[in-house]
Amino acid sequence: MERLATTVRTVLNLEMACTAEMVAIAGRLRPYQVTFVPERREEITTEGGLDVGRDPSGLRSAIERLASIGVRTSLFIDADRDAVSRSKDLGAVAIELHTGRYAHHPDDSAPLRALADAARLGRELGLAVHAGHGLTVANVGPVAAIPEIEELNIGHSIVSRSVFIGIAAAVREMRAVMDVARTRG
Numbered sequence: 001m002e003r004l005a006t007t008v009r010t011v012l013n014l015e016m017a018c019t020a021e022m023v024a025i026a027g028r029l030r031p032y033q034v035t036f037v038p039e040r041r042e043e044i045t046t047e048g049g050l051d052v053g054r055d056p057s058g059l060r061s062a063i064e065r066l067a068s069i070g071v072r073t074s075l076f077i078d079a080d081r082d083a084v085s086r087s088k089d090l091g092a093v094a095i096e097l098h099t100g101r102y103a104h105h106p107d108d109s110a111p112l113r114a115l116a117d118a119a120r121l122g123r124e125l126g127l128a129v130h131a132g133h134g135l136t137v138a139n140v141g142p143v144a145a146i147p148e149i150e151e152l153n154i155g156h157s158i159v160s161r162s163v164f165i166g167i168a169a170a171v172r173e174m175r176a177v178m179d180v181a182r183t184r185g
Contacts, residue, residue: 005029015076018055023062027069034066035074035096049078049098052086063091074130079111079118087127094128096153099143103134112142119148137161137177144181152178 005012012031016022017039026034036059038050052059052075063073074094077083079101087095097118102111115131122129131143132153144152154174162170 001025001029005031013074018050018059018062023065026066026071030069030071033072033074033094035076035094036062037076048100049080049083050076052077052083052090056086056090060090067091067093074128077118079114081118081121084118084121084125084127087122088125092127094130095122096130096132096151097122097149098133099131099135100133102143103136103139106139106142115143116146116148119146123148137174140174140177141181144178145184 001014011033012029013033013035014022014026014029014031015035015037016026018036023034036050038048059075066073072093073091074096075083075087075090075092076096076098077087079097079099084095095118097115099111099115102115105111119129119131128150129148130151130153131146131149135143135152135154136157140152140154143149158167158170158174161173165173
């Protein structure tokens with residue numbers, strides 16, 4: 001991580017738990033952004049959004065500490081209006097909407113509507129709106145078409161696909177699907 005923090009010339013976003021140890025590391029490394037995510041040792045991958053109501057004073061304190069040294073903060077949350085509003089109240093400048101429910105049930109319109117509603121509220125509140133988790137070339141279109149979402153985080157799918165076609169082609173393939181969705185949305 002130390003090497004990445006000194007060599008990355010673009011945006012460095014640390015996705016991490018909101019613990020004293022991790023906040024201290026972020027304070028030392030000073031990435032462009034920290035995204036607080038829920039972490040449980042038993043998880044293979046994140047199964048849902050951060051519970052922003054569980055320890056609001058701890059989250060607020062960590063957000064304020066990072067903001068004081070110029071590190072922006074994002075909260076990885078479920079597509080829920082209350083979580084979006086609480087994120088703003090805690091001082092986050094961005095949210096990343098967990099798209100896992102949509103990714104697991106792409107034919108159910110409710111998760112996509114919830115994402116669009118949460119994204120709209122986030123933008124209205126002045127938050128930067130990001131989304132990600134479980135997105136692939138096959139399912140990214142409807143999420144990419146949500147105009148309030150300015151960033152999609154899709155590392156796993158692109159890296160997995162790159163094993164077969166190379167990283168440049170995997171990125172171009174994903175970008176093409178996203179661009180088509182944006183022009184139609």
